Amino acid sequence: MQELTDKIALITGAGAGIGHAISKALNNAGATIIAVARNGNNLQQLQQQLSNNANQYWLIDLSNKEGQHQLLKQLEAFSFPHIVVCNVHVKSEKKRLINTTTENFSKDFTVNIDHLFTIMEKTLQFQRTKNFGRWIGISSYAAHVGLPGQAIYNAQKTTMQSLFLSLAVEEGKHGITANIVSPGLIETPSVKKSIPKEMFDKLAVMNVAKRAGQPEEIAAAVKFFASTSAGYITGVNLPVCGGAQLAWHFS
Numbered sequence: 714m715q716e717l718t719d720k721i722a723l724i725t726g727a728g729a730g731i732g733h734a735i736s737k738a739l740n741n742a743g744a745t746i747i748a749v750a751r752n753g754n755n756l757q758q759l760q761q762q763l764s765n766n767a768n769q770y771w772l773i774d775l776s777n778k779e780g781q782h783q784l785l786k787q788l789e790a791f792s793f794p795h796i797v798v799c800n801v802h803v804k805s806e807k808k809r810l811i812n813t814t815t816e817n818f819s820k821d822f823t824v825n826i827d828h829l830f831t832i833m834e835k836t837l838q839f840q841r842t843k844n845f846g847r848w849i850g851i852s853s854y855a856a857h858v859g860l861p862g863q864a865i866y867n868a869q870k871t872t873m874q875s876l877f878l879s880l881a882v883e884e885g886k887h888g889i890t891a892n893i894v895s896p897g898l899i900e901t902p903s904v905k906k907s908i909p910k911e912m913f914d915k916l917a918v919m920n921v922a923k924r925a926g927q928p929e930e931i932a933a934a935v936k937f938f939a940s941t942s943a944g945y946i947t948g949v950n951l952p953v954c955g956g957a958q959l960a961w962h963f964s
């Protein structure tokens with residue numbers, strides 16, 4: 714039997730890049746996947762690559778209240794998850810702080826975690842009955858170093874990090890863990906599209922591995938935190954960034 718057989722894993726932003734790779738990794742470990750994204754073609758492609766007839770592919774826009782409530786309703790009808798991977802990234806405008814207004818900030822600040830509050834109470838109640846829960850947040854190494862033009866993005870990610878620390882503390886005695894994975898530069902379709910090649914190549918070598926990471930390398934870390942054997946690891950923030958956190962990566 715595979716380690717995650719009988720476990721249901723919700724992955725937000727599962728249609729492409731890192732979320733796609735996480736869905737595949739958890740499915741390979743036996744989990745039933747609830748994949749959430751907006752692009753139907755991407756979800757269809759994912760469906761062709763996963764095995765398990767019980768998997769769910771839900772077209773939901775998580776950036777608004779309607780979508781967040783739709784997620785809750787669909788979970789109520791199907792099942793709440795044992796594993797939650799908060800990977801979605803609703804893009805916000807990149808602005809330097811000098812150009813950022815209160816309106817920009819309050820519009821985008823919590824957009825990537827709002828859905829968690831909609832589903833949290835009932836998901837935790839479900840997980841408590843199982844004495845098992847895994848919450849994994851996909852943050853960013855950028856939130857550790859403060860990239861220019863990324864203030865709102867960084868604030869979103871550090872907010873999720875703090876939230877997960879409280880989750881770890883409050884729910885630990887119920888067999889529920891909460892951990893963060895902080896990717897460095899990962900070669901996903903959206904990153905390749907949004908960063909000019911010259912810039913991408915420069916960023917890719919700002920670590921000791923001297924290359925960009927692959928989505929599967931983030932998925933491997935998520936799969937570890939999601940595993941039944943990782944129950945004694947909680948409140949951790951794991952950089953998966955080719956050693957970018959080391960001071961002398963440019964040696």
Ligand SMILES: NC(=O)c1ccc[n+]([C@@H]2O[C@H](COP(=O)([O-])OP(=O)(O)OC[C@H]3O[C@@H](n4cnc5c(N)ncnc54)[C@H](OP(=O)(O)O)[C@@H]3O)[C@@H](O)[C@H]2O)c1
Pocket residue numbers: 725726727728729730731732749750751752753755773774775776799800801802803804851852853854855895896897898899900901902903904
């Ligand atoms: N790639 C990197 O270098 C890197 C580095 C650090 C951190 N990260 C983090 O890793 C996560 C995944 O990154 P990625 O590069 O794989 O991003 P991506 O390719 O842009 O994927 C994001 C996913 O979110 C979905 N999504 C976007 N808006 C949505 C919405 N409103 N409702 C529902 N789903 C939505 C997208 O699918 P649809 O368009 O179909 O909705 C897609 O499946 C993000 O949280 C990102 O911040 C990435």
